[in-house]
Amino acid sequence: MLGFLSLAAFAGLAFWRGHQPLSPEQIEIQDRVVISAPILIVLYGGDRFLAANLEAIRLAATGMHEGEVDTNYLIRAQQVVAQLNACHEDNYYLANGLLTWGGAVSEGNQVLRAAVDCRTWDYVPAFFYGINLAFFQRDIAEARRMLEVGAQRSPENAASLRKLAIMLQAETFSDEKLALNYLTQQRDSVGDPALREMLDKRVGRLRGLVTLREAKRRFELTNEALMSLNQLIDHGLLPVLPEDPVKLGYELRNGQIVLRKMNIAGMEDQP
Structure with a gap:
């Protein structure tokens, strides 16, 4: 009975509030909500991997509209996914493509850096991060170090990665x-x-x-x-x-x- 009365009171208040005129401040479009990582873990029953998966699916489906990227939302959302699971593959791919190459260089690279540390078997985050360091930030020394990390993780691609590192240095x-x-x-x-x-x-x-x-x-x-x-x-x-x-x-x-x-x-x- 108490739950029923509370629901009725809430519905009545929401109905009344919906018919009140809005002030100019309330009419302004508000930014999209991104729930923090600790709260998401609680909401998903303590399973941070499930929380990361579902949040990554959500941001992949809602981060673009009619070809336009909601960069501010993606920055916050993808950083939350990285906090939940830095190893998440889709998250670092999206961060590199939509953030780093979309203008948010440091924010996208932050997600990539977390993936490099977490995915110790995967050379791709180190490759992406190294290219971004060289191309956007002109940090050739750190770019070469990241490419060497990638080479050590992928023997079949080691020659190409090391050649790229040498060529980056030669161009200086x-x-x-x-x-x-x-x-x-x-x-x-x-x-x-x-x-x-x-x-x-x-x-x-x-x-x-x-x-x-x-x-x-x-x-x-x-x-x-x-x-x-x-x-x-x-x-x-x-x-x-x-x-x-x-x-x-x-x-x-x-x-x-x-x-x-x-x-x-x-x-x-x-x-």
Whole structure:
């Protein structure tokens, strides 16, 4: 009887409140509610893994609307899931795709960092985190460390991850000859045949860049600014243009010979 009377009182109060005029402050759209991790654990009977699963499903289903991402909601929701279960695979994938690459770099990386510490068998969080550190935060030293963590966790991908770490370091050299020397030393010092083969192609590519830039400097000593790479052949400075072992080639951009890179939509304009 007491429960029935309480329910009736609540329903009556809710009905009355629903018909009252709202103040301007109440009309403002409020942010979405995210329940804290301790309360969720209680609500789900002490099962933090169940709580993490259901919350991850909820945020995956409600974090986007008509192609727009609710970033503020996702930041809070995904951090709560990480507190419940830092190993949750869907959560770190979503955090990397929707948060880090959606503009919330530090918040997305926080979820990835927790996944790196928790998923000691999985190289992917370390790979994601390392790429983000290098691309967004320019922290090459920590990025290389994370890629090495990934390499140790995935022997089948170790060569590719270590090659990427070496290339990130090589790109920090402003002088192409110093970068070539560094890459050559790294190639000659590794014991993994697969990694050595990958680095050998990069050494050949960088050696071609050095050759082109030296020819360009000689050309411009007696001529105007170089307008086309073929001018180096026409003036007898090179018999042929160097062949790029990775098949991307070289290009003249803003008066400078550079390595042609594979373009990925949306990444070239990043600061």
